[in-house]
Amino acid sequence: MAELSGAVVVFACSHRAGGNSDAAAELVARGVREAGGQVRVVALRDYAVLACLACRACAKDRDSACVLREKDQAEELFAILLSAPAVVFVSPIYFYALPSLCKTWIDRSQRFWEARRKGDAWLLELPERQAFACLVAGQASGQKLFEGARLTLRYFLVNFGISLAEPVGLRGLDERGDLLADPLAVDRALALGREAWAAAQGRPA
Ligand SMILES: Cc1cc2nc3c(=O)[nH]c(=O)nc-3n(C[C@H](O)[C@H](O)[C@H](O)COP(=O)(O)O)c2cc1C
Known part of the structure; x- marks a missing residue:
């Protein structure tokens, strides 16, 4: 396993x-930096990730790898996820769910789900870590607007020993610039950065 680096990783999930x-x-x-921390922003759209083939090769035995591992950059993203002391997913809502780029990468983590099912020690012994999410939606209403994304992130991250805090859901933000024009949304995003840095250091915000 890669060593935990000092920087909080922010996965930017928009297309x-x-x-x-x-x-x-x-x-x-900025919230992380203002709290004295280090941070790295990773835009998923900068990485080529192929869709899981559902071939079940990763389910065969303990050493079986994903057949796509040499063909794209999904593993680079997993390496970043595995080494971060805390992570933040910042994503728009598309059709009540995570965008397809993000979901495509998440589907590729099936090999980690299989490894956990098989009891692979390296995975079970990963340090417990915390994840955060900031979900951005165009609609102003919708009781379950963030629920699909929250559940997918939760059950993706649990395979890495990472627990997801209750996401920050920001509504009514559609056009470019809407978020920066909303002082409450700006404050909530800054506060999430401070919280993530505190979690990276193993202390409450
Ligand atoms: C394909 C697509 C699907 C969307 N589906 C929803 C939706 O189900 N609910 C919603 O509130 N907004 C939806 N939106 C609006 C986006 O969530 C909103 O515009 C958001 O601000 C986009 O974030 P971005 O500027 O980071 O791309 C959708 C946008 C796109 C492009």
């Missing part, structure tokens, strides 16, 4: 560069 979730990701990063 749109320079939109609301990129703005939120930068604010989260």
Whole structure:
């Protein structure tokens, strides 16, 4: 396993560069820095990730690897996830769910789910860590607007020994610039950065 590095990792999950979730990701990063921490923002759209083939090769035996591992950059992203002391997912909501780029990467983590099922010690012995999420949606209402994304993130991350805090859901943000024009949303994103840095150091915010 890679060593835990000092920097909080912020995964920016939007397909749109320079939109609301990129703005939120930068604010989260600013919150980390203002709290004295280090942070790295990773935009998923900069990585090529192929869809899981559901071939079940990773389920065969303890040493079986993903057949796609040499063909794309999914493993680079897993290495970043595995070495971060705390992570923040900043994502728009697409059709009540995570965007397909993000979900495609998450599906590729099936090999970790299989490894956990098989009781692989290296996975079971990962340090317990904390994840945070900032979810951005265009709609102003919708009781279950963030529920699909929350559940997917929760059950993805649990395979890495990472527990997901209750996500920050930001509503009514659709056009580029909407988030930066909303002082409450800006404050909540900054506060999430401070919280993530505190968690990275193993203390409450
Ligand atoms: C394909 C697609 C699907 C979307 N689905 C929803 C939705 O189900 N609910 C919602 O509130 N907003 C939805 N939106 C709006 C985005 O969540 C909103 O515009 C958000 O601010 C985009 O974040 P970004 O600027 O980081 O890309 C959707 C946008 C796109 C492009």
